[in-house]
Amino acid sequence: MHAVSETLGGWYTMPRMRRALLLTAAAVLSGAAIVSGQPGRSGAPAPLSPRNASYTITARLDPATRTITGAETITWRNITTVAAAELQFHLYWNAWKDNRSTFMRERALAPSDGDRRRTADDWARIDVTAIKVGGDDRTAAKRFITPDDDNADDQTVMAVPLAQPIAPGMTATIEVEWRAHVPRPFARTGAIGDFFFIVQWFPKLGVLQDEGWNCHQFHASTEFFSDFGVYDVSLTVPGKWPLGATGVEIKRFENTDGTTTYRYYQEDVHDFAWTTSPNYLERTARFEHPRLPPVEMRLLLQPEHAAQAERHFDATRTTLRYYGEWFGAYPYGHITIIDPAYQSGAGGMEYPTLFTAGTRWIAPRGVTTPEGVTVHEAGHQFWYGMVANNEFEDAWMDEGLNTYSTARAIAQVYDPNVLALRYFGGFVPWVFRDVVLSRETEGNRLPGYRRDAESDTPSTPSFRYFPATGGSITYDKTALWLNTLERWLGWPVMQRIMSTHFERWKFRHPKPNDFFDVATEVAGRDLGPFFDQVYRSSNVFDYGVQDLKSERDGGQYRTTLAVRRYGEAIFPVDVAVTFSNGEHVTEHWDGTDRWKLYTYDRPFPALSAQVDPDRVLLLDVTYTNNSKTLEPKGGSAATKWSLKWMVWLQDCLLSWAALV
Ligand SMILES: [Zn+2]
Numbered sequence: 001m002h003a004v005s006e007t008l009g010g011w012y013t014m015p016r017m018r019r020a021l022l023l024t025a026a027a028v029l030s031g032a033a034i035v036s037g038q039p040g041r042s043g044a045p046a047p048l049s050p051r052n053a054s055y056t057i058t059a060r061l062d063p064a065t066r067t068i069t070g071a072e073t074i075t076w077r078n079i080t081t082v083a084a085a086e087l088q089f090h091l092y093w094n095a096w097k098d099n100r101s102t103f104m105r106e107r108a109l110a111p112s113d114g115d116r117r118r119t120a121d122d123w124a125r126i127d128v129t130a131i132k133v134g135g136d137d138r139t140a141a142k143r144f145i146t147p148d149d150d151n152a153d154d155q156t157v158m159a160v161p162l163a164q165p166i167a168p169g170m171t172a173t174i175e176v177e178w179r180a181h182v183p184r185p186f187a188r189t190g191a192i193g194d195f196f197f198i199v200q201w202f203p204k205l206g207v208l209q210d211e212g213w214n215c216h217q218f219h220a221s222t223e224f225f226s227d228f229g230v231y232d233v234s235l236t237v238p239g240k241w242p243l244g245a246t247g248v249e250i251k252r253f254e255n256t257d258g259t260t261t262y263r264y265y266q267e268d269v270h271d272f273a274w275t276t277s278p279n280y281l282e283r284t285a286r287f288e289h290p291r292l293p294p295v296e297m298r299l300l301l302q303p304e305h306a307a308q309a310e311r312h313f314d315a316t317r318t319t320l321r322y323y324g325e326w327f328g329a330y331p332y333g334h335i336t337i338i339d340p341a342y343q344s345g346a347g348g349m350e351y352p353t354l355f356t357a358g359t360r361w362i363a364p365r366g367v368t369t370p371e372g373v374t375v376h377e378a379g380h381q382f383w384y385g386m387v388a389n390n391e392f393e394d395a396w397m398d399e400g401l402n403t404y405s406t407a408r409a410i411a412q413v414y415d416p417n418v419l420a421l422r423y424f425g426g427f428v429p430w431v432f433r434d435v436v437l438s439r440e441t442e443g444n445r446l447p448g449y450r451r452d453a454e455s456d457t458p459s460t461p462s463f464r465y466f467p468a469t470g471g472s473i474t475y476d477k478t479a480l481w482l483n484t485l486e487r488w489l490g491w492p493v494m495q496r497i498m499s500t501h502f503e504r505w506k507f508r509h510p511k512p513n514d515f516f517d518v519a520t521e522v523a524g525r526d527l528g529p530f531f532d533q534v535y536r537s538s539n540v541f542d543y544g545v546q547d548l549k550s551e552r553d554g555g556q557y558r559t560t561l562a563v564r565r566y567g568e569a570i571f572p573v574d575v576a577v578t579f580s581n582g583e584h585v586t587e588h589w590d591g592t593d594r595w596k597l598y599t600y601d602r603p604f605p606a607l608s609a610q611v612d613p614d615r616v617l618l619l620d621v622t623y624t625n626n627s628k629t630l631e632p633k634g635g636s637a638a639t640k641w642s643l644k645w646m647v648w649l650q651d652c653l654l655s656w657a658a659l660v
């Protein structure tokens with residue numbers, strides 16, 4: 001089960017039965033079934049997805065000139081109710097043609113990116129040299145369009161008007177030829193030395209919806225959106241360079257010119273990524289579980305990280321196990337983990353059946369690099385890979401759900417998860433074994449949310465978030481409100497919300513209201529007011545104890561407690577009071593008014609009061625004002641020391657927050 005072997009090709013180590021199955025599927029689907037759009041005949045397994053955008057691609061990489069020449073045949077079926085009068089394609093690499101693209105202009109607003117000086121050869125481009133639709137040459141008709149802004153210099157979306165509209169239900173065959181230049185890495189894409197990480201690399205159709213084409217320009221802080229299909233891709237690279245890609249290798253040719261051609265195949269995915277480098281080491285292992293299908297794991301890693309192979313597999317197993325148990329099974333049977341080259345900038349990114357992790361040469365146990373990033377990126381196979389939301393518009397639906405899920409999975413296995421910081425340019429890690437990170441606050445990235453809480457309203461299309469702070473809303477705020485929902489409704493209900501959403505929307509494109517509808521339906525109560533607060537507003541939550549007094553009044557003590565809503569956002573909170581005889585009183589406040597007064601007449605004075613004592617509301621931006629104590633329990637020395645400790649801890653967490 002934990003077998004690890006070093007091999008030249010995962011395909012050749014695959015059990016014979018699996019190989020036969022894959023070849024059968026490939027043979028069936030590369031024939032009539034793809035073209036007719038009616039897979040499932042000839043005894044092939046029923047498709048998991050609509051498969052309305054399938055790509056057969058051949059491409060050749062020339063590493064010396066960093067050039068890719070490619071040709072693709074797209075079999076596209078119009079699954080909407082409207083006719084398509086034109087086609088729209090993403091040409092993502094044109095975002096890195098020069099610094100006048102929308103991507104580069106937006107990136108300039110995010111100072112943390114720290115762009116290096118680039119030579120002319122470090123930039124990218126993708127030029128479509130020919131396009132035919134149903135045999136009709138449309139090359140002269142193609143033009144660039146800018147659906148999101150008026151930037152006439154942006155060339156990341158190409159429109160191709162058609163001579164004949166494609167009616168609903170009809171299938172078109174589209175043939176495209178192109179030539180592209182591989183950049184020095186931008187946004188986890190490109191080449192450094194002889195390491196090539198090739199993603200978002202081919203002319204790719206947008207998504208036709210009943211409202212028309214959804215084909216956004218490439219933006220600095222958002223990702224991608226496309227339809228599901230079958231990918232059959234043949235890649236020619238220098239002889240014997242190991243290659244990793246979406247899907248599984250079904251054929252390999254050694255060509256007379258010394259190059260190698262790999263053919264990869266994958267059904268029911270919406271993208272295809274690949275990587276090659278002569279330096280990759282290959283390891284394989286297997287995920288097994290009593291109630292989930294097995295998964296062959298293939299790891300391509302840098303030689304200097306050879307000792308960390310098992311850690312990558314274990315972290316991937318963590319995701320496959322917990323996401324599988326909580327949300328639903330990973331159905332593809334194989335997954336490829338890429339450990340990218342040092343300074344390639346390719347770490348921590350997801351593609352169907354393939355993702356990049358990222359580690360360092362020194363990564364002692366306790367430093368959850370590579371575990372944190374591996375669990376997260378493997379997790380995107382579920383939130384993004386299968387449940388395929390529009391990442392341009394609703395990035396929180398994959399990144400936020402996945403940040404919440406990652407923190408939950410990490411807490412199952414890496415417990416306690418302790419603080420680790422890196423010094424000297426990231427080379428030297430230091431593990432603070434006595435500083436335990438909590439899933440609820442650090443795992444869900446509370447420091448980032450607190451910093452940028454009001455920077456954007458989540459319901460704004462994600463590509464319009466301010467680039468420098470968008471991540472805090474997309475990842476951090478979403479994870480915090482999901483975990484708040486879990487603490488409020490209980491995990492059994494939350495688990496059913498997540499698994500129902502997964503089951504209902506896998507291999508489809510959910511919108512935010514689809515998630516909110518599932519949550520309300522499963523919880524059996526109207527959660528609309530909650531989503532109004534956390535999703536349709538940028539207001540912050542901050543409840544606190546304004547005042548607590550216990551004054552002698554005859555033989556009694558009169559205790560008055562004033563609690564206050566300091567923030568604009570509203571959430572029901574408990575208020576707990578403890579008296580000196582040990583008595584506890586819990587009040588349930590709907591949290592709507594700006595303040596509320598509680599009074600008690602008791603023979604004993606109050607000791608302390610606390611708003612939200614169980615910290616259900618993880619979005620509360622100032623938890624330190626949530627409690628008040630009338631008599632310190634410890635001596636003054638203990639208080640002094642604990643305050644010092646708190647300041648030090650806060651410093652650590654702030655530094656940590658600045659690093660992630
Ligand atoms: Zn992510």
